[in-house]
Amino acid sequence: xxxxxxxxxxxxxxxxxxxxxxxxxxxxxxxxxxxxxxxxxxxxxxxxxxxxxxxxxxxxxxxxxxxxxxxxxxxxxxxxxxxxxxxxxxxxxxxxxxxxxxxxxxxxxxxxxxxxxxxxxxxxxxxxxxxxxxxxxxxxxxxxxxxxxxxxxxxxxxxxxxxxxxxxxxxxxxxxxxxxxxxxxxxxxxxxxxxxxxxxxxxxxxxxxxxxxxxxxxxxxxxxxxxxxxxxxxxxxxxxxxxxxxxxxxxxxxxxxxxxxxxxxxxxxxxxxxxxxxxxxxxxxxxxxxxxxxxxxxxxxxxxxxxxxxxxxxxxxxxxxxxxxxxxxxxxxxxxxxxxxxxxxxxxxxxxxxxxxxxxxxxxxxx
Amino acid sequence: xxxxxxxxxxxxxxxxxxxxxxxxxxxxxxxxxxxxxxxxxxxxxxxxxxxxxxxxxxxxxxxxxxxxxxxxxxxxxxxxxxxxxxxxxxxxxxxxxxxxxxxxxxxxxxxxxxxxxxxxxxxxxxxxxxxxxxxxxxxxxxxxxxxxxxxxxxxxxxxxxxxxxxxxxxxxxxxxxxxxxxxxxxxxxxxxxxxxxxxxxxxxxxxxxxxxxxxxxxxxxxxxxxxxxxxxxxxxxxxxxxxxxxxxxxxxxxxxxxxxxxxxxxxxxxxxxxxxxxxxxxxxxxxxxxxxxxxxxxxxxxxxxxxxxxxxxxxxxxxxxxxxxxxxxxxxxxxxxxxxxxxxxxxxxxxxxxxxxxxxxxxxxxxxxxxxxxxxxxxxxxxxxxxxxxxxxxxxxx
Numbered sequence: 019x020x021x022x023x024x025x026x027x028x029x030x031x032x033x034x035x036x037x038x039x040x041x042x043x044x045x046x047x048x049x050x051x052x053x054x055x056x057x058x059x060x061x062x063x064x065x066x067x068x069x070x071x072x073x074x075x076x077x078x079x080x081x082x083x084x085x086x087x088x089x090x091x092x093x094x095x096x097x098x099x100x101x102x103x104x105x106x107x108x109x110x111x112x113x114x115x116x117x118x119x120x121x122x123x124x125x126x127x128x129x130x131x132x133x134x135x136x137x138x139x140x141x142x143x144x145x146x147x148x149x150x151x152x153x154x155x156x157x158x159x160x161x162x163x164x165x166x167x168x169x170x171x172x173x174x175x176x177x178x179x180x181x182x183x184x185x186x187x188x189x190x191x192x193x194x195x196x197x198x199x200x201x202x203x204x205x206x207x208x209x210x211x212x213x214x215x216x217x218x219x220x221x222x223x224x225x226x227x228x229x230x231x232x233x234x235x236x237x238x239x240x241x242x243x244x245x246x247x248x249x250x251x252x253x254x255x256x257x258x259x260x261x262x263x264x265x266x267x268x269x270x271x272x273x274x275x276x277x278x279x280x281x282x283x284x285x286x287x288x289x290x291x292x293x294x295x296x297x298x299x300x301x302x303x304x305x306x307x308x309x310x311x312x313x314x315x316x317x318x319x320x321x322x323x324x325x326x327x328x329x330x331x332x333x334x335x336x337x338x339x340x341x342x343x344x345x346x347x348x349x350x351x352x353x354x355x356x357x358x359x360x361x362x363x364x365x366x367x368x369x370x371x372x373x374x375x376x377x378x379x380x381x382x383x384x385x
Numbered sequence: 386x387x388x389x390x391x392x393x394x395x396x397x398x399x400x401x402x403x404x405x406x407x408x409x410x411x412x413x414x415x416x417x418x419x420x421x422x423x424x425x426x427x428x429x430x431x432x433x434x435x436x437x438x439x440x441x442x443x444x445x446x447x448x449x450x451x452x453x454x455x456x457x458x459x460x461x462x463x464x465x466x467x468x469x470x471x472x473x474x475x476x477x478x479x480x481x482x483x484x485x486x487x488x489x490x491x492x493x494x495x496x497x498x499x500x501x502x503x504x505x506x507x508x509x510x511x512x513x514x515x516x517x518x519x520x521x522x523x524x525x526x527x528x529x530x531x532x533x534x535x536x537x538x539x540x541x542x543x544x545x546x547x548x549x550x551x552x553x554x555x556x557x558x559x560x561x562x563x564x565x566x567x568x569x570x571x572x573x574x575x576x577x578x579x580x581x582x583x584x585x586x587x588x589x590x591x592x593x594x595x596x597x598x599x600x601x602x603x604x605x606x607x608x609x610x611x612x613x614x615x616x617x618x619x620x621x622x623x624x625x626x627x628x629x630x631x632x633x634x635x636x637x638x639x640x641x642x643x644x645x646x647x648x649x650x651x652x653x654x655x656x657x658x659x660x661x662x663x664x665x666x667x668x669x670x671x672x673x674x675x676x677x678x679x680x681x682x683x684x685x686x687x688x689x690x691x692x693x694x695x696x697x698x699x700x701x702x703x704x705x706x707x708x709x710x711x712x713x714x715x716x717x718x719x720x721x722x723x724x725x726x727x728x729x730x731x732x733x734x735x736x737x738x739x740x741x742x743x744x745x746x747x748x749x750x751x752x753x754x755x756x757x758x759x760x761x762x763x764x765x766x767x768x769x770x771x772x773x774x775x776x777x778x779x780x781x782x783x
Contacts, residue, residue: 030691031581038578041571042591045659048606049594051623055609067621183439191446195481198454202477211474214482219777221489223766225720227742227759229492231499231752236487246442247428255488262481287473288458316599318723323747331431335601339727342605349609349621356605360598367597371590375667 056353059142063350070140077111077118077133085121085130092125099132147354151341152178172351174358177337181315181362184246184333188253188314189307195254196261197269197303201291203262204270205277215266221259229256230323237324244328252320257310264377268302269295305377308370315363334359407463413456421449450480493763500539500756503532538757553736556650560721560737564654565714571658572665572710577695579666580673589670593663600660604727607656611638640733647734656724661717665710672706673699712769719765738762 055068062070070076083098090096092105101112101119108130111120118133152175158168202208203215233252234243242248272295280290296303318335325331332340341355367374399405424445431438457476461469542550575592579585595603612622616635620626625635639652676699684694700707722739725731731740738758746755 034578035582035584038575038582038584038588041575041578042588045592045595045662047623048610048659049598052606052609063621065621066619067623067626069623069626179436179439183442186439187442187446190443191450194447194450195484198476199478199481202474206474206477208471208474208478211478214478216774216777217482217490218485219773220770221485222773223716223769224489224493225716225759225762225766227720227739228496228763229488231746231756231759232492232495233488242429245429245431246438247425250442250446251484252488255484258481258484259489286458286462287477288455288462291477312597316597316602318599318601318726319743335599335723338601338605342608342727349612352605353609356602360602363597363599364594367594368590371593374596375671378664378667379671 052353052356055349056147056357057143057145058140058147058350059144060147060348060350062140062142063353064347066140071143073137073139075135075137077120078136078138079131080134081132083130083132085128088130092121098130147350148358151351151355151358172337172341172345172355174334174337174341174355177332177334178358178362180331181334184249184253184321185311185314187246187250188257189310191250192254192257192261192310193303193307196258196265196306197296197299198291199258199262200265200269201287201295203266205290206287218259218262222263224259226256226320230319234323243324244326244331246331248324249321252324253310253314253317256320257313261306261310264306265299265302268299272298301373301376304370304373308366308374309377311366312363312374403463406459410456410459410463413452414460417449417452417456421445421453424449453480496756496759496763499752500754500760501533501535502753503534503537534753538753539761542754542757542761549736550741552647552734553738553741556647556735556737557719557721559647559650560654560657560718561715563651564657564718564721565711567654567658568661568714569665569707569711571662573669573707575662575666576669576673577699579670589663589666592666595660596663598660600723601727603656603660604724607652607659608728611652613637613640639728639735642733649733650735653725653728653735656728657718657721661714665714668706668710669703672703676702712772716766716769720762 051068054071055063058068058071085092085098088098090098095102095104096108098108099117099119101108101114103112105121105125108119108121111118111133116135118135120131120133121128122131123129150169151172153171153173203211233255237243237248242251276294277290280294285293316335318339321333321336325333325336338355338359341352345351424441428438428442428445433441454476458473461472461476464472541547545551575588579588582588598606610623611625612620613625613635614620614622616629620629620635624638629635639649641649680698680702681694684698689697720739721737722743725735725737725740726743729735731737731744736744738761742755742758742762744755745751745758
């Protein structure tokens with residue numbers, strides 16, 4: 019009986035851990051494939067899947083023959099290396115006794131390859147893709163046909179700096195304003211307190227699409243379109259309800275007697291706020307900071323509308339969309355570019371996951 | 386609370402006396418306002434390189450606002466105590482309230498108003514343009530010069546003739562039906578599995594990781610997975626490689642308009658499931674950990690099996706969390722834009738309200754129709770808004 023229960027436990031443990039492993043693989047493989055691909059050689063990535071970097075069996079060229087020296091006529095039935103067939107059959111590859119003979123290329127310039135099934139990898143890795151997408155300089159490469167080509171780099175390095183320039187102020191400014199407001203709502207009495215806070219709660223879930231057209235009109239009138247100021251203020255505005263709400267929840271839960279004893283000692287609201295509340299609220303400030311950081315960094319819509327086409331101010335997400343548009347099939351560049359946009363938020367996220375989760379649990383959901 | 390009461394003591398310098406403080410705070414306030422206005426112009430001009438702009442922006446934004454609060458507070462505290470107590474709260478909440486009204490509250494009304502006008506009309510002119518060109522402060526408050534059409538924009542959106550809109554609404558329904566529900570169910574499943582596994586934290590971190598990835602980045606990741614090569618060529622996209630491995634024909638997935646009922650949308654929806662399941666999982670995981678272990682033990686002693694425990698105990702106990710997560714995920718999927726925009730540009734019958742809104746408002750110049758769509762999005766979240774407000778009014782603090 020006891021033994022039976024134990025083996026049943028083992029079966030369920032295998033089932034649980036097994037299905038979890040499968041789910042985790044499903045979740046990590048997309049990112050892993052991208053990471054691997056971003057380091058692969060441009061020719062390899064265009065002709066084989068990223069998983070071929072792992073050992074696998076495939077036809078490997080053991081000899082290459084020039085059809086001209088063989089003296090065969092591609093327009094009739096040929097016999098090469100013991101295989102007989104038409105040009106079309108050779109193009110597909112003729113297999114005999116574990117050897118495949120394949121015509122690679124066109125009739126006039128092509129070569130004949132003798133191939134054998136072997137264990138192999140296609141693990142030619144390079145950092146060239148990153149060098150090419152990061153700078154805005156022109157670089158040259160040799161394409162599949164042996165021609166030298168010159169291409170403009172994608173200048174993601176510049177866009178990376180732009181994104182930092184947008185994200186830091188757009189994270190810090192709303193926190194400061196929201197912290198003051200949270201304290202005011204939590205610890206001060208004034209006419210309008212309830213009305214303002216109700217407005218704030220109602221605005222929590224308002225989709226930001228509602229603001230885009232009117233704010234764009236204001237910005238046009240104020241001459242703010244296409245400036246960083248426009249986007250900092252926009253993110254401040256859109257982030258404020260959540261920031262204030264989160265910080266209010268935290269600040270209003272702080273023990274009342276700490277504040278009261280400070281007031282009895284003659285401290286003013288301002289002193290209590292700066293000396294006591296701000297340091298005590300660090301966890302809440304941190305969780306909102308991560309939230310807003312990720313939100314602004316990953317944002318595309320707000321940047322698209324308020325920065326628009328100004329090439330000097332493009333952010334990473336916008337640049338990446340441009341790269342998708344202009345180099346839709348150059349996967350060596352696209353994968354590297356995508357990874358450049360992801361590296362900072364992933365680092366921040368993984369190193370500060372604790373605060374992020376805390377923020378989520380406190381109701382960090384943005385409209 | 387009044388810091389000025391002891392300033393009659395001897396031995397204090399001028400700046401520590403009441404008039405001194407008043408002077409300092411006034412000077413500081415003026416300096417702050419000059420700095421903020423000047424910085425605004427400097428940043429708007431954007432004539433210096435970004436590595437100068439960014440630190441300056443932080444200094445301007447954070448420093449300027451901190452100065453405003455500090456000197457403003459100093460000034461208020463020099464006033465008679467009655468006035469201080471009256472005015473100080475507005476110093477604390479004022480800036481936030483102003484910004485909220487400018488960026489969210491008024492725009493809601495303005496968008497509603499714009500949605501009642503026909504579409505024609507160019508962008509407004511800058512304030513300093515001549516009034517004849519539509520500039521000047523007199524024109525500032527005008528939203529447009531178009532014709533009032535009442536509810537026509539809405540009627541046009543919902544009329545059967547507008548096939549684009551009909552498909553967009555159908556797709557949004559798919560997004561909510563398949564996307565939101567799958568995220569919630571997967572999140573719950575993974576939370577339960579992880580709770581009993583030995584590598585809980587690693588598993589949760591992996592599923593959670595896509596939350597840090599932008600929609601645009603995720604679009605590239607999945608475009609690569611869905612990459613199509615004609616039959617016979619070696620497939621470099623994982624999805625088609627798997628398909629061809631089982632002898633099926635390669636397909637273009639999200640761009641495949643040949644699928645019945647617009648099922649190509651599913652391949653876009655998968656991306657968002659991948660992105661937001663982590664959110665659901667984290668919330669469920671913490672809710673599951675909050676279930677009292679005695680409750681589970683008692684059920685086990687009574688002979689309940691794990692499936693029964695899951696449906697009869699866990700689900701009812703965490704029901705509140707399930708509702709919260711579902712609402713959030715539904716709101717999120719309702720507004721989906723970036724993924725569709727990057728993957729298909731809203732073509733191949735994959736348009737949603739979010740992409741139609743963008744197209745109408747910002748590329749076709751139909752701000753009337755665009756605003757009507759924004760209002761429709763808003764109406765969809767009104768029940769949540771009402772719930773939040775009712776929940777709030779139950780609290781004793783207000």
